[in-house]
Amino acid sequence: MANILFYIALFLIWIMLLYHMFLMQGGYLHFKTFERVIPEWEKKMVDLPTVSVFIPAHNEEVVIGQTLQAMSRLHYPKEKLEVIVINDNSSDRTGEIARQFSERYSFIRVLETEPPNKGKGKSSALNEALRKSSSEVIVVYDADNTPEKMSVWYLVMGLVNDPKAAAVVGKFRxxxxxxxxxxxxxxxxxxxxxxxxxxxxxxxxxxxxxxxTNFAIRRSIVEELGGWDVKALAEDTELTIRVYNKGYHIRFFPKAITWEQEPETLKVWWKQRTRWARGNQYVVLKFLGQFFKLKRKSIIFDLFYFFFTYFLFFFGVILSNTLFIINLFYDLNLSIGNVALALWILAFLLFLAEVMITLSIEKAEMNRTNFFYVILMYFTYSQMWIVLVVYSLFLEMKRVLFKQEVKWYKTERFEQKDKGEKK
Known part of the structure; x- marks a missing residue:
């Protein structure tokens, strides 16, 4: 029985590893070709839509100034652009700093959230701005983001040249x-x-x-969907599934780039990633219950991918680790020890190859320091994710069983020196 369980665990792990290798190959091909359409797309950037940039902000005084400085440099006709800082129940200088920018730049304004949306989290703040704006396109950035000058231009370019796309998403660094x-x-x-x-x-x-963050979506579609789900901690993933299920599609256009701040301490990382994991688990459980009612085959496939990632894959990893530990103290008569060792070594080499090939596409990332960190990452950071996902699933199950209210965790920010304008 132990051998059968071990084989099941290895199968689940290797399915995910090979699938990610497949995705890396596709991502690399996309990287080599996605810019070819730009010269032709530029020709249609004449009669541009109006754009509202939403920036939900709760106690963001550490970063909001740098973010709005980046917004002031955006390449887009200012008469068709508005930047809305959604000051959501902040107790620090967020509102004051934002108002200083609104006095300097006519296209920047500050919106104070009101009950029942006040202090309820990102989704509620976005819904407030949705009701109090009227632009044709909505672009969302987190308050710690410094988008590159052309980012909004490229996001809108994707929508203008792809009428069937509900949204265009860029990449973040x-x-x-x-x-x-x-x-x-x-x-x-x-x-x-x-x-x-x-x-x-x-x-x-x-x-x-x-x-x-760093995506543009048509207002008409957001309104058709009824806005953002206030119960979803991963409001982005939840919105994605509803967009696809309505028959629309989403375009990935990595020419639109934003730079964002990431957690610098383990405590902040743990809280942020727990929210992410719980949010994605919520989405999977929400839509799996509607599995046979979903209309779009593409999103059913994507939903299964999230289910595999946050449930089956981690179950396989935990199962294999558990059997290995038990076997150290109690003989389970595992007959595949050498095979398991060989597969583990191959998995590590596959992980190493995937990551280093991917890093090669970004300037200055393919170096000795990162090679060392990739090796260390496999044995530390990747294993931390396993513990985090299990913990997140426990919290999400407890929330469902005891009908607890969803609480939004606002990621703590850190002082950041302004490195100047990105390209």
């Missing part, structure tokens, strides 16, 4: 990547398992997931 050992791990994770996996899914399946 880590602005504080070299700050701590943790931010170095997150930087590698972001390049490999965020935008390269996103690129692979778009290349092979024409499927992309709306991220929490």
């Amino acid at each position: 880590v602005i504080n990547a070299a700050k701590t050992w943790l931010t170095r791990f997150i930087n590698i994770e972001t390049i490999c398992f965020q935008w390269m996996a996103q690129g692979g899914r778009f290349k092979w399946f024409k499927v992309a997931t709306i991220p929490g």
Whole structure:
């Protein structure tokens, strides 16, 4: 019986590893070709839509000034652009700093949330701004983001040239990547398992997931969907599924780039990633209950991917680790010890190859320091995710069983030196 369980665990793990290798190949191909359409697309950037940039902000005085400085440099006709800082029940100088920018720039304004949306989290803040704005396109950025000058232009370019797209999403990079050992791990994770996996899914399946930041979506579609789900901790993933289920699609266009701050301490990382994991688990459980009612095959496939990632894959890892530990103290008569060892070594080499190939597409990321961190990442950061997902699932099950209210965790920010304008 132990051998059968071990084989099941290995099967689940290797299915995910090979699938991610497949995505990395697609992401690399997308990276090599996605810019070819730009010269032709530029020709249609004449009669541009009006744009509202939403920036939900709760106690963001540490970063909001740098973010709004980046917004002031955006390349987009100012008569068709408005930047809305949604000051959500802040107790610090967030509102004061934002108002200083609104006095200097006519296209920046501050919106104070009101009951029942006041202090309820990101989704509620976005819904408040949705009701109090009227632009044709909505762009969302987190309060710690410094988008590159052309980012909004490229997001809108994708919508103008793809009338069937409900949304266009860009990529994000880590602005504080070299700050701590943790931010170095997150930087590698972001390049490999965020935008390269996103690129692979778009290349092979024409499927992309709306991220929490750096995306543009048509107002008409957000209104048709009834806005953002206030119960979802991962409001971006939840919105993605509803967009696809309505028959629309989402385009991934990594030419639109934003730089964001990542957690610099383990405590902040743990709270943020727990929210992410719980949010995605909520989405999976919510829509699996409606599985046979979903209309779009593409999103059913994507939903299964999230189910595999947050449930089956981690179950396989935990099962194999548990059997291995038990076997150290009690003989389970495992007959595949050498096979398991060989597969583990191959899995490690596959992980190493995937990550280093992916890092090669970003300037200055393919270096000896990152090679060392990739090796260390496999044995530390990747294992931390396993514990975190189990913990998140426990919290989410407890919330459902005891009908607890969803509580939004606002990621703590860190002082960041302004490195100047990104390209």
